[in-house]
Amino acid sequence: MSAEVIRKAFQATEDGFLSVVSRQWPMKPQIAAVGSCCLVGIICGGILYIANLGDSRAVLGRLVKATGEVLAIQLSAEHNACFESVRQELHSMHPDDPHIVVLKHNVWRVKGLIQISRSIGDVYLKRAEFNREPLYQKFRLREPFKRPILSADPSISVHQLLPHDQFVIFASDGLWEHLTNQEAVDLVQNNPRNGSARRLVKTALQEAAKKREMRYSDLKKIDRGVRRHFHDDITVVVVFLDSHLVSRASSVRGGPNISVKGGGITLPTNTLAPCTTPT
Numbered sequence: 001m002s003a004e005v006i007r008k009a010f011q012a013t014e015d016g017f018l019s020v021v022s023r024q025w026p027m028k029p030q031i032a033a034v035g036s037c038c039l040v041g042i043i044c045g046g047i048l049y050i051a052n053l054g055d056s057r058a059v060l061g062r063l064v065k066a067t068g069e070v071l072a073i074q075l076s077a078e079h080n081a082c083f084e085s086v087r088q089e090l091h092s093m094h095p096d097d098p099h100i101v102v103l104k105h106n107v108w109r110v111k112g113l114i115q116i117s118r119s120i121g122d123v124y125l126k127r128a129e130f131n132r133e134p135l136y137q138k139f140r141l142r143e144p145f146k147r148p149i150l151s152a153d154p155s156i157s158v159h160q161l162l163p164h165d166q167f168v169i170f171a172s173d174g175l176w177e178h179l180t181n182q183e184a185v186d187l188v189q190n191n192p193r194n195g196s197a198r199r200l201v202k203t204a205l206q207e208a209a210k211k212r213e214m215r216y217s218d219l220k221k222i223d224r225g226v227r228r229h230f231h232d233d234i235t236v237v238v239v240f241l242d243s244h245l246v247s248r249a250s251s252v253r254g255g256p257n258i259s260v261k262g263g264g265i266t267l268p269t270n271t272l273a274p275c276t277t278p279t
Contacts, residue, residue: 007154014120035123037120040154048168052077055115081116081117114150124140167241197237
């Protein structure tokens with residue numbers, strides 16, 4: 001496993017979706033405006049690889065033995081134009097475009113259209129041939145572009161797992177709009193493992209309802225299509241780490257490469273094929 005392998009997998013996914021758009025364009029041109037963030041975590045040989053496109057986030061819960069606290073450690077970098085660093089990156093990549101990022105309704109957006117700067121899909125901002133009629137006018141740019149505006153190149157970070165690393169929370173930005181990293185980690189740490197992801201989603205929805213000065217039960221009754229006006233998508237996965245396997249994989253070359261346990265799930269022996277440790 002390596003960062004280069006992950007990067008190639010992201011590119012293969014991007015190329016695959018682009019081929020779908022190319023085939024569907026004559027019948028379903030709006031598919032050119034379909035895109036997704038992508039957050040990936042891979043554990044191999046005691047190493048955790050995190051790769052990200054967009055504004056989802058991975059947060060590690062690490063036990064501090066001296067105090068018994070579990071600290072939140074953010075593992076991923078986000079690609080949202082609300083960050084000054086992202087706006088600077090876009091300006092450096094498009095020095096001839098003064099409108100590469102636009103403040104619209106008090107929100108920074110790439111070309112005034114989209115908040116994220118990297119994604120899978122969204123080819124209408126990557127290939128000029130898909131930024132034209134019959135694509136809806138709200139997605140079309142006034143001036144043609146010569147280079148891709150959005151990127152599918154992920155940010156990749158590599159982390160050596162430690163025996164006191166407890167779990168990793170993978171979640172879309174809808175969760176992080178309402179919970180801090182530490183609040184999310186505390187919620188997982190201080191409750192039973194089963195139902196951790198569902199508990200995080202419910203807590204975020206309760207916060208969203210509170211901000212709207214409404215009851216959680218009333219928010220839940222709103223049609224999902226309409227609810228996008230009340231809160232963003234909230235998708236959560238919590239992965240618990242097996243400290244014994246992490247410790248062995250970190251110290252013994254060629255030792256066990258799987259350091260994840262499925263909570264409440266029993267799998268036959270060898271169902272999870274370990275990845276190969278690089279030699």
